[in-house]
Amino acid sequence: MARDTLTADRIIRAAIGLLDREGMDGLNMRSLAQQLGSAATAVYWHIKTKDDLVRLAGDAIWHEVELPDLDATDWRTAATAHAGGMHAMLTRHPWLVQAFGSHLLHGPGQARHNDLGLAIYEKAGFTADDADRAAATVFTYVLGSALGPAAQVSLNRRLSKNGANAEQLMADAMTRATETARQFPRLRERLDTPAATEYAAAPDNTFAFGLQCLLDGFEARLTADRTGPRG
Template identity: 75%
Template sequence: MPRDTLTADQIVRAAIELLDEEGLDGLNMRSLGKRLGSAPTAIYWHIKTKDELVRLAGDAIWEEVELPDLDGTDWRTAATAMATGMHAMLTRHPWLGQAFGSHLLYGPAKSRYDDHTLAIHEKAGFAGADADQAAASLFIFVLGSALGPAAELSLTRRLSKDGGDVERLMADTMAQAAEVARRFPRLRERLDTVAAADYAAAPDNSFEFGLQAILDGLEARLAAGANNR
């Protein structure tokens, strides 16, 4: 694709697809150019560096998070929808969680999300720094919840590239980890009820449980503040 017909949006969309398939390590201008049917030099005409490309791709996917109508729902339902939407987006694009630790990320789509999150907490009754703290607490929780699957996917890709039997290696590792865990009473008790391969897995609905626990805490803070007035 000649550079005069290639657009920055096409490049970013193709980069997102490549990142979803190969992760951060798999993104390079040669592979991207092949996907686009274009020479790598045509990409540089629009986007100068790989870091800039990751930033643009990382911002674009925030558009996938739907913003609830604050006039048509209560703050807690809206906060749940925003957090759930962010978690789903991070699960679809696990490389973004990793990119937070290796790239400078910003852009209008991320700012759009942040602004709406602040609006939700202001509607709830938080003001100033309290609204910032409430929004940040939810953001950190959701990001942390999505890092586990992202790390597992990254590890699986790396082990696959090393040419080993990934399933066997993972099974052997879990078995060894379970043997170590059996030295500790509470872990041993859990291992007596689950398979060794599953002992390190998070319980079902852990994300939902944690999200509701945080919202319960925020709601309690609001109620305590109202009672003190």
Template identity: 65%
Template sequence: MARDTLTQEHIVSTAIELLDEEGLEGLNMRSLGKRLDSAATAVYWHVKNKDNLVLLAADHVWHEIELPDPEALGWREAATRLAGGLHAMLGRHPWLVPAFGTYLFYGPGKARYDDLCLATYESAGFTAAEADRAAATVFTFVLGSALSAASEASLTRRLGRDGDDAKARFEETMTKAAEVARRFPRLRARLDAPEANAYAAAPEGSFEFGLQMLLGGLEAELAGRPAR
């Protein structure tokens, strides 16, 4: 594909596909150019470098999150949907989770999301400073909740690149972890229960449970304030 027929939008969407499949470590201009049937130099004409491309890709996927109306739904339902939408997006694009350790993300997609989060908590009755803290707390919870799936995806890719049977190696490691855990009574009881998950796996519904506990605490803080 010639330089003048490439577009930044096409480059970014193709980069997202590559990131979803190969993670941050699998993204480079040569691999991207091959997918685009174009020379890497032509890609550089539209994006400055890999770091710039990651920022553009991240902001693009932020637009996937549907923005609810807190006035129509109420602040808690809107906050639930905002957090759930972010969590689902991070699940679709697990490379974004570890990228927070090395990139400072910004752009209109993230900004529109952040702005509505603040508006949602302000509509609940929090001051601007309190809304900042509430939004940051919920965001940190969502990011932490997405970490396990992102780590598993990264580990599976790494094992696969090493030429190993990634699934078998992963299951072998989890088996060893469970053997250690069984030395401790509460962990042993949970692992031996009929409905047990794999060791270190979050029980089903953990994200939803944690989010509602967190939002419930924020709601209780508001309810405990003296009437103005």
């Protein structure tokens, strides 16, 4: 592909695919150029650095998250849909979780979601400062919930690239972890329940449970603010 047939958008889309397959460690301009059928210098003509590429790719995938219509729904429904959409996006693209800790990420895709988060919690009745705190709390929860699956993907990829049998290594580690866990009464009881499949597995609907607990807390705080004594 000649340089003048490349566009920044095509490069970004190719980078997202490469990041999904190979993770942050697998992204380099040479591999990306080969995938595009171009020279690395042609890629640099459109996007100057790898850091710029990660920032642009990271912002592009925020557009996958559908924005709830605040005029057509209540704040809790909107908050649940917004957080769930973010969590699903981060699960599809686990490299973005890692990028938050290693790159300066910003852009219109992420900004539109930040703006919506403020609008959701302002609609709920929070002051501007508390809406900012509520939105940040939910985002931190979403990001933390996506961290475990992202780390698992990264670990499996690293073990496989080192020529190891990733599945066997993980199975052996899980066996040892389970043996250790059985030394503690509450963990042992949990492992002996029919629903427990392995030590590290979270129960079903854990993300939804935690999110609704957060929103319950927000609602209780708003109710207390409305009904509490006035000084």
